[in-house]
Amino acid sequence: MTKSDDFDLQAFLPYLLNQAAEEASLGFQKVYKDRYGLLRSEWRVLFHLGIFGRLTATEIGAKGKVHKTKVSRAVQRLADRRLVARARSEEDRRLEWLELTPAGEKVYQDLRAVAQEYEGTLQTKLSAEEVRVLKGMLGKLARRD
Amino acid sequence: MTKSDDFDLQAFLPYLLNQAAEEASLGFQKVYKDRYGLLRSEWRVLFHLGIFGRLTATEIGAKGKVHKTKVSRAVQRLADRRLVARARSEEDRRLEWLELTPAGEKVYQDLRAVAQEYEGTLQTKLSAEEVRVLKGMLGKLARRD
DNA sequence: GCTTGTTGGTTACAAAAACAACTATTACCA
DNA sequence: TGGTAATAGTTGTTTTTGTAACCAACAAGC
Numbered sequence: 156m157t158k159s160d161d162f163d164l165q166a167f168l169p170y171l172l173n174q175a176a177e178e179a180s181l182g183f184q185k186v187y188k189d190r191y192g193l194l195r196s197e198w199r200v201l202f203h204l205g206i207f208g209r210l211t212a213t214e215i216g217a218k219g220k221v222h223k224t225k226v227s228r229a230v231q232r233l234a235d236r237r238l239v240a241r242a243r244s245e246e247d248r249r250l251e252w253l254e255l256t257p258a259g260e261k262v263y264q265d266l267r268a269v270a271q272e273y274e275g276t277l278q279t280k281l282s283a284e285e286v287r288v289l290k291g292m293l294g295k296l297a298r299r300d
Numbered sequence: 301m302t303k304s305d306d307f308d309l310q311a312f313l314p315y316l317l318n319q320a321a322e323e324a325s326l327g328f329q330k331v332y333k334d335r336y337g338l339l340r341s342e343w344r345v346l347f348h349l350g351i352f353g354r355l356t357a358t359e360i361g362a363k364g365k366v367h368k369t370k371v372s373r374a375v376q377r378l379a380d381r382r383l384v385a386r387a388r389s390e391e392d393r394r395l396e397w398l399e400l401t402p403a404g405e406k407v408y409q410d411l412r413a414v415a416q417e418y419e420g421t422l423q424t425k426l427s428a429e430e431v432r433v434l435k436g437m438l439g440k441l442a443r444r445d
Numbered sequence: 446g447c448t449t450g451t452t453g454g455t456t457a458c459a460a461a462a463a464c465a466a467c468t469a470t471t472a473c474c475a
Numbered sequence: 476t477g478g479t480a481a482t483a484g485t486t487g488t489t490t491t492t493g494t495a496a497c498c499a500a501c502a503a504g505c
Contacts (some may be wrong), residue, residue, distance in 0.1 A: 192458095194461075195461095196461095196462090222462090222463080222464095224462090224463080224464085225461095225462075225463090228461095245468075247471070248469085249470045249471065250470095250472085276469065279449060
């Protein structure tokens with residue numbers, strides 16, 4: 156029962172998007188957290204390296220819109236656990252090339268398979284066409300302008 | 301340039317939803333944060349009380365899927381700032397009725413207007429039909445099952 | 446009445462995120 | 476050159492969040 160007021164919170168995009176995002180993240184989080192003890196920023200860094208190969212921290216930050224301090228700490232933990240190898244660049248000694256170690260590659264391949272399967276279960280809530288349309292619209296909303 | 305690998309991070313729903321949600325939240329956050337120093341959980345509690353009137357903390361948590369500790373702390377801060385009034389129930393002395401003070405009501409009315417206007421600017425990225433469809437799908441995704 | 450379990454809400458402590466300041470290296474340019 | 480600014484990344488400090496333990500009030504069964 157609402158007051159004389161007609162604002163619909165459930166239809167307010169920032170709120171609704173957030174609820175959907177949170178709900179959608181839960182299932183996958185459970186895997187990367189419970190199985191590998193990773194944080195959100197860590198699986199993201201791992202995936203960027205898995206997909207793109209050798210990158211610098213800044214490149215990862217730019218591609219994934221992750222702040223550099225988060226990338227720095229994620230890389231630190233991943234390197235401590237020997238999932239990522241760091242190598243200081245010779246041309247520009249400020250930057251460091253990052254890539255997955257064989258162990259990191261294995262974790263990535265596993266999580267990638269989980270992600271693909273999870274994506275499938277999420278999509279059972281929608282038709283294939285709906286998913287296509289949804290992703291297009293989310294892409295537009297995610298774009299900064 | 302990707303490796304031989306075909307996983308598309310930008311098309312992974314948890315990731316994409318998160319990016320869209322974060323981007324969509326920014327503009328509104330700027331207002332409730334800069335103008336009133338509120339946190340996300342705080343504007344949510346405020347809006348629930350603005351829309352529904354008198355509620356208990358548990359009811360707010362249930363409606364908005366907010367954990368009770370977040371509600372508790374949000375209410376505490378809102379009450380400290382005299383935006384929310386708390387009254388111990390006589391029938392059941394465990395629970396407390398919450399409602400907006402006149403000052404809280406003013407803040408709510410202001411933010412509500414901002415939210416409505418902001419929703420409009422967000423929607424310029426999409427057609428009216430797209431928005432309708434999008435909200436339906438997000439609703440399905442947000443639903444826990 | 447007791448006593449066992451449940452509910453509403455708070456608090457304490459640990460984990461994580463945000464923000465700002467800092468070091469080191471390279472680029473620009475007068 | 477030498478000095479200033481920009482870039483890559485790290486570290487320190489403060490906020491916020493998450494998790495679990497907790498207290499007080501009520502409910503139900505005996």
